[in-house]
Amino acid sequence: MKHLLDFQGWTRAEVESLLDTARVMAEVLERPVKKVPALQGFTVATVFFEPSTRTRLSFELAARRMSADVVSFAAATSSLQKGESYKDTLLTLEAMGVDAYVIRADAAGVPHQATRWVRGAVINGGDGRRAHPTQALLDAYTLLEALGGLEGKKIAIVGDILHSRVARSNAELLPLLGAEVWGAGPPALLPQSLPGVRLTPRLDEALAEADAVMVLRLQKERMEAGLVNLEDYIAHYQVTEARLKKAKPEAPLLHPGPMNRDVELEGTLADSARSLVNRQVHNGVAVRMAVLYHLLVGRER
């Protein structure tokens, strides 16, 4: 693989090989000295046109754990409107000798555009509603840890599917690993269709016998745009202890964060043993190490 933009065109074998590498990286992270020289001499840039401290730190830590040099660039999207363009920014970094770019943007497709401008490897760090492939990989990794395997497992994704890059990436990745993916949310927050996902406005249907439940963040803007009514959402789509009885006993809960407690998810559930939220964050570093390793080692420079 040359870039990681989304999972279009990926095979199961490629994903499994990446997750195998992530397991090796996870072992590295258990050692007293959590560092290997695998990427010595490589430079990784985190280029964040949309702020996200958590994702940026996770990528930077992943790069440093493998001895890569790290530079980071953050721009307010407002400054993009007038001054420097994406292309200028990336070409500047290219001139400084960057080998891999982790790009985050509020608009779908910016990492795809970037591959036309730079020679280095491009990793999608989240682009608009399109994709957040490393989040999906860490979700898959976490699910595999918890469930042992994904073949035939029913995964319910709940909330604002329409505007979610996490949902789109999971919708591509989890079926590739054999999972049956359901998406549930209010009709105004559901896409017309998503390949590989069974969409329903009925939460109970998605939760029934689910092996795991992934809860998405509800954005305030959706309410302001008149797409949902908050009280109605809480009444019908909040994942609660009671509703979760439809799912398999002990079915774990995932959330890409940051969480609105008592909006999309009942607060007590967020802190319960079922919640894998911290495990997701922990696994994120190992997964991102694996991605950088796959993209950079053996790459023509």
Add this chain to the structure above:
Amino acid sequence: MGDILIKNVMLVDALGERGLADVLIGEGRILSLEGGEAQRVIEGKGRFLAPGFLDLHAHLREPGQEVKEDLATGLRAAVRGGYTDLVSMPNTNPPVDTPEAVRALRKKAQALGLARLHPAAALTQGQEGKTLTEAGLLKEAGAPLLTDDGHTNEDAGVLAAGLLGAAAFGLPVAVHAEDASLRRGGVMNDGPLADLLGLPGNPPEAEAARVARDLEVLRYALRRAQARPHLHVQHLSTKRALELVREAKRAGLPVTAEATPHHLTLTEEALRSFDPLFKVAPPLRTGEDVEALIEGLLDGTLDAIATDHAPHTQAEKEMDLLRAPFGIPSLEVAFPLLYTELYRKRGFPLKRLVELFTDGPRKVLGLPPLHLEVGAEASLVLLDPKEHPVDPKAFASKARFSPWAGWILEGWPVLTLVEGRIVHEALE
């Protein structure tokens, strides 16, 4: 003695393919189709001659955004595309909403001596959709139609009054038919592909809903007006909206419509590249819509092919899909594109294609037909069937990018004459 003699050239106009002729041009007119003495002789060599094209819909960006395009580059692009006449849209900065602004543009264009400019004026002051402009005075200043293109006319009452006012002076009112509240932030055709790509969709229903409303407004204006109103629907892009126009025409409503080169040759699939080059309003639609539009060209539902030439800077088009501006520049490729894609590849009748660039748009503006006859005004274009790739770097337009870059096309304009005067020459 004439000025120019074009020998052994095939004639084609809205009346049909009319065989070989030796066209003698002088005093700004066609003097003879059977040859004669001339100062300059041009060998036809398998090329064909058509009346000069008229574009109903071009954005030339002057005044205010000359960095994107100005009259000189825009009108040079026009003559390179075979256009002898062009209607510029008023959504400049400031908008063209006064007789003085129309006169100033015409005067400046005349001095350039390229294509003839017909500056459309805004239907409402500042294109704000609230207060009507002065239709009669705008007509006297030379505005060929009124439109708030670039903005959608949300207030139906204002549109109705605009149609009534324009009718008194024989001016068409052209509409950008898109329901803004249904479109919201849409940047591509709404549907499964937009869902997959995670891009906000602009539903085809936003166009159909607005066309349906505007046709009812037209019905109202027709019932109220003493003079006959004329609604012109710009850049139709959907099958459903086209059907609505077809039904309205059958019912005898005074409505005309246009389609653009991009909506006739590209689909939403182009957005898979996430390249803002393909970002346009209304958006590129599905293959089914494209087929419906081509059907509409054939059966007369569509009266004209209009470019919606919309130049932007390269940097703007290298933004992301949410921020990049809408629009595709196409004056220089429109004819060869459709000649190749419709006539050569699909057997679309050449006569009808030429009509859609000449008499079709002329009729929308109430101009008489222009045919290749002795005595006719010598505003002509010589077209070469030889293949050439689209090379945006060679564009006269300031917008040197194109969704058709590298496409191999035939039918390039190699000579354009305005009233017998050569305004573009690329003879080999």
